[in-house]
Amino acid sequence: MEMMSSRGNDNIGRIPKGSLGWPLLGETLEFIACGYTSKPLDFMHKRRTLYGKVFKSNILGRPIIISNDSEVNKVVLQNDGRKFIPFYPKSVTELLGKSSILQMNGNLHKRVHGLIGGFLKSPSLKEAVARDLGNLMESSFMRWRDSQQIHVQYEAKKITFQVLVKVLMGLGPGKDLQFLKKQFEEFIKGLICLPIKLPGTRLHKSLKAKERIMKLIKKIIEEKMKCNGEEHGALRDVVDVFLKQMKDDQTDGHNITIDFICNSLTEMMIPGEDSVPMLITLALKYLGDSPSALKKLKEENMELKMKKGYHGECYSWKDYMSLSFTQNVTILILICFAGYLIPKDWCILTSFTSIHLDQDNYEKPYKFDPWRWQNKEGSNQNTFTPFGGGQRLCPGLELSRLEVAVFLHHFVTTFSWIAEEDTMITFPTVKMKKGLPIILSPI
Ligand code: HEM
Numbered sequence: 001m002e003m004m005s006s007r008g009n010d011n012i013g014r015i016p017k018g019s020l021g022w023p024l025l026g027e028t029l030e031f032i033a034c035g036y037t038s039k040p041l042d043f044m045h046k047r048r049t050l051y052g053k054v055f056k057s058n059i060l061g062r063p064i065i066i067s068n069d070s071e072v073n074k075v076v077l078q079n080d081g082r083k084f085i086p087f088y089p090k091s092v093t094e095l096l097g098k099s100s101i102l103q104m105n106g107n108l109h110k111r112v113h114g115l116i117g118g119f120l121k122s123p124s125l126k127e128a129v130a131r132d133l134g135n136l137m138e139s140s141f142m143r144w145r146d147s148q149q150i151h152v153q154y155e156a157k158k159i160t161f162q163v164l165v166k167v168l169m170g171l172g173p174g175k176d177l178q179f180l181k182k183q184f185e186e187f188i189k190g191l192i193c194l195p196i197k198l199p200g201t202r203l204h205k206s207l208k209a210k211e212r213i214m215k216l217i218k219k220i221i222e223e224k225m226k227c228n229g230e231e232h233g234a235l236r237d238v239v240d241v242f243l244k245q246m247k248d249d250q251t252d253g254h255n256i257t258i259d260f261i262c263n264s265l266t267e268m269m270i271p272g273e274d275s276v277p278m279l280i281t282l283a284l285k286y287l288g289d290s291p292s293a294l295k296k297l298k299e300e301n302m303e304l305k306m307k308k309g310y311h312g313e314c315y316s317w318k319d320y321m322s323l324s325f326t327q328n329v330t331i332l333i334l335i336c337f338a339g340y341l342i343p344k345d346w347c348i349l350t351s352f353t354s355i356h357l358d359q360d361n362y363e364k365p366y367k368f369d370p371w372r373w374q375n376k377e378g379s380n381q382n383t384f385t386p387f388g389g390g391q392r393l394c395p396g397l398e399l400s401r402l403e404v405a406v407f408l409h410h411f412v413t414t415f416s417w418i419a420e421e422d423t424m425i426t427f428p429t430v431k432m433k434k435g436l437p438i439i440l441s442p443i
Pocket residue numbers: 002086101102113116120268269271272275276279386387388389391392393394395396397399400
């Protein structure tokens with residue numbers, strides 16, 4: 001979901017229908033409670049039937065307009081930062097800091113978004129990620145073969161966090177990585193919590209973890225600066241990209257500082273610990289529940305594995321992305337993937353999940369059917385927005401899809417598995433209650 005706050009005094013006409021709920025509490029309890037059930041969209045469906053696709057509510061003491069309408073969401077996403085600006089809960093703004101890319105606007109935002117996006121989309125980076133992730137999976141497989149059971153959520157996090165940290169700051173396995181992972185787990189727990197900073201509170205602990213993370217990143221950057229000296233050869237990670245820009249900027253007075261870099265790297269580790277591993281976890285969950293889709297996926301991936309083995313070739317990132325059925329599975333999982341955030345003042349909350357699971361947009365939206373796109377339905381730009389849109393379209397989009405493809409390829413061509421019963425929770429972010437325990441058997 002995307003939260004935007006209306007800027008200025010636009011004449012909106014009339015406020016949509018809806019209920020502001022109880023004094024102070026509004027409709028918060030029902031909104032959150034739905035996230036813990038197997039039907040997280042019940043909150044939306046009930047109100048949609050009563051008031052229509054766009055309605056008003058009150059969540060966490062803020063009046064809010066909730067949109068389940070793809071056209072309205074498109075207007076919000078495509079705005080240029082003048083009509084709407086992003087809003088996040090107080091705990092998020094406290095933890096990500098004032099210089100967070102999510103809160104930046106105007107020219108500085110455009111520049112930083114362009115810098116990160118340009119690097120993350122580059123073929124040389126994708127090649128390195130495909131290779132590193134492939135190797136990392138091989139070493140994880142050795143470990144998993146000796147285990148009775150693994151927890152997919154936990155294992156996927158270990159792998160994707162390590163891959164992203166390398167992309168961001170070039171840090172490989174070792175004590176620093178272990179320390180970073182531990183501190184980051186502590187940091188991320190506070191993203192959605194009560195915004196009270198007193199010692200002992202969740203937010204305070206997460207802020208302290210952030211201080212330790214920033215200190216370590218600063219040390220890594222300083223070491224890199226010493227090694228690079230005045231030279232800027234190939235840009236191998238996001239730190240290199242920022243340092244080069246910092247040097248170029250000395251001439252035109254813009255200010256990318258070391259603190260700014262440390263802060264940006266910290267927030268950019270979130271998808272390594274949350275979004276990407278959750279996509280992988282859900283992919284294995286849904287595939288495990290759908291034997292026909294798993295069979296087709298295995299066939300497609302086995303064919304590639306045999307071809308590569310037969311010619312004795314290494315994989316290129318393009319090999320993984322050429323697997324069309326595997327890509328359709330990823331798109332479908334993205335549709336099931338929901339991210340919840342909470343607004344401030346009069347906000348508009350554009351619910352992406354409701355659009356993805358709306359019968360008006362997709363026939364049988366709750367059916368796990370990766371063949372959907374082979375027949376007629378396309379993933380239309382307005383009705384498929386798991387990566388946001390407009391100026392804030394996720395720059396990690398292609399990288400995430402590549403990571404899922406690499407993971408699925410090596411996993412399904414090496415193991416069969418049986419999953420234990422588990423439940424999905426969607427608030428504040430998607431996760432499996434028990435971490436999706438599975439029992440593996442090598443193929
Ligand atoms: C499953 C994987 C992912 C999903 C579903 C996802 C989703 C999103 C969404 C919805 C936004 C828009 C937020 C907004 O409008 O305020 C966003 C922004 C962003 N994402 Fe991702 N993301 C994923 C992976 C990644 C990865 C791997 C990176 C790499 C570092 C990344 C970096 C970013 C950055 C830097 C932004 C801020 C863009 C800006 O405001 O200009 N994301 N992401």
